[in-house]
Amino acid sequence: MEHLLELRNVSIDLPKGKRKPPVKLVEGVDLSIRKKQNFGVVGESGCGKSITCSAIMGLLSYPLTIGAGSSIRFQREDGSEVEITSLPKSELRKLRGKDISMIFQEPMTALDPMYTIGEQINETLRFHTSLTKAEMYDTALEMLKKVKIPRPEQILAxxxxxxxxxxxxxxxxxxxxxxxxxxxxADEPTTALDVTIQAQILDLMNELRESYDTSVIMITHDLGVIAETCEEVAVFYAGQVVEQASVDVIFHETAHPYTTGLLRSVTSLGGERKELYTIRGTVPTAGNFSAGCRFADRCEHCMEICKKAPPALTEVAPGHLCRCWLHAGEAEQADKEAAV
Ligand SMILES: Nc1ncnc2c1ncn2[C@@H]1O[C@H](COP(=O)(O)OP(=O)(O)O)[C@@H](O)[C@H]1O
Ligand code: SF4
Ligand SMILES: [Mg+2]
Structure with missing residues (x-):
């Protein structure tokens, strides 16, 4: 396995009872994350970013299930591969917090109000290491210093x-x-913070990445955050990847009209202030997707074919994927137009 993490044809189902087929909240997602890569996932709220990450962690919440034919493969430190979608719960627990860890938008929901910071750090260490109490204290203190927390001894208590x-x-x-x-x-790690603190946290994450061999998946609704932190980015819309490329290409050779809309709604990029813009309309909910392109009713470039046939994710340039009839291969387009 060449990559650290490979998602192939990942779908996430919301069951609708025995007689009805499940609603597909996420559909046909393919992603490959390399070692030490900083990978961004961007899209408006409700596009399926968080549940895709829950699937990677093996933590889909009831009643969601991973769809048939989905594969999520992860390479362990010893080079062995695991298929996360079929890993027993006990093995998943060993993986989480050790090989794969996660930070959320609301730290308060991830921390237990009844325990001190020190006790909660120790809990993570106790589960995955065999350090003594004194070693755990030193490790925790050291780590708080690395994330630049002032008075770390006090904070532990x-x-x-x-x-x-x-x-x-x-x-x-x-x-x-x-x-x-x-x-x-990192699922929207700075969304709940004010702008100055947000910049400090992103700086800190960038700095720490230099000293760890960790790959990062940065999830955000804000392309500005992607520009600051990532090398490669996948744009999610209504449960699918609609565009994927290097960050440079996404910003300068944008192909998908949805990505163009997201770019226009970034308030400031590289110091240049832009007028606040919002894409008209809202993200459709699963079960209410149009038969054609899921973005059709919000798109300024919508054509007849867009309302009738779903565009496929195709390579518009080496390493640049886009799901839009404007960029479909000519042969494919002619084929579909003949059919509709
Ligand atoms: N437990 C659940 N039951 C039913 N629907 C859910 C559940 N969790 C998420 N969803 C739906 O799945 C879609 C994607 O959600 P989510 O991944 O949280 O979006 P994002 O993180 O991109 O904002 C949304 O329409 C949301 O309402
Ligand atoms: S396929 Fe059509 S409706 Fe969809 S994004 Fe492209 S141009 Fe717009
Ligand atoms: Mg989310």
Whole structure:
């Protein structure tokens, strides 16, 4: 296996009872993450970013299930591969917090208000290492210093509600990195923070990445965050990847009208202030997708064919994928037009 993580044809089902087929919240997602790569996943709220990550963690919440034919393969440190979709729960638990860890938008929901920060860091260490109590204390202290928390001794003895949002997110990053994971999934880690703190946390993550061999999946609705942190990006819309390329290509050779809309809604890029723009309409919910392109009713370039036939994800240039009739191969387009 060439990559650290490979998703192939991943779908996530919402069951609708025995007699009805499930609703596909996510459909046909293929992603490959290399070692030490910083990979971005971007899209508006409701596009399926978080549940895709839950699937990678083996943590889909009831009643969601992984769709038939989905594959999520992960390469362990010893080079062995595991298929996450069929891994027993006990094995998944060993993987989480050690090989794969995650930080969330709301650190408060991930931390237990009844335990001190020190106790919660120790919990992660105890489960995955055989360090003594004294060694755990030293490791925790060291880690809090790495995430630049002032007065780390004091913070170890504090409860979560004593800390500000920015400090809590630093604690979460410390817990996520303490076992030196191979993959860190960051789901909107700065969305709940104000702009200054947001910039500090992104700087910190960029800095830490230099000293860890960790690959990062950065999930966000904000292409500005992607520009600051990632090399490669997949744009999600209504449960599918609609465009994927290097960050440079996404910004300068944008192919999909949805990505163009997202780019126009970024408030400031490289210091240049832009007028606030929102894409008209809203993301359709699963079960209400149009028969053609899922973006059709919001798209300024919508053509007849877009309403009737779903465009396929095709390579428009080497390494640049796009799901849009504007960029479909000529032969494919002629074929479909003849059929509709
Ligand atoms: N447990 C669940 N039951 C039913 N629908 C869900 C559940 N979790 C998520 N969804 C739906 O799946 C879609 C994708 O959700 P999510 O991955 O959270 O989006 P994003 O992270 O991109 O904002 C949304 O329409 C959401 O309502
Ligand atoms: S396929 Fe058509 S409707 Fe969909 S994004 Fe492309 S141009 Fe717009
Ligand atoms: Mg989300």
């Amino acid at each position: 504090d409860y979560p509600h004593h800390l500000s949002g920015g400090m809590l997110q630093r604690v979460m990053i410390a817990i996520a990195l303490i076992n030196n994971p191979r993959l860190l999934i």
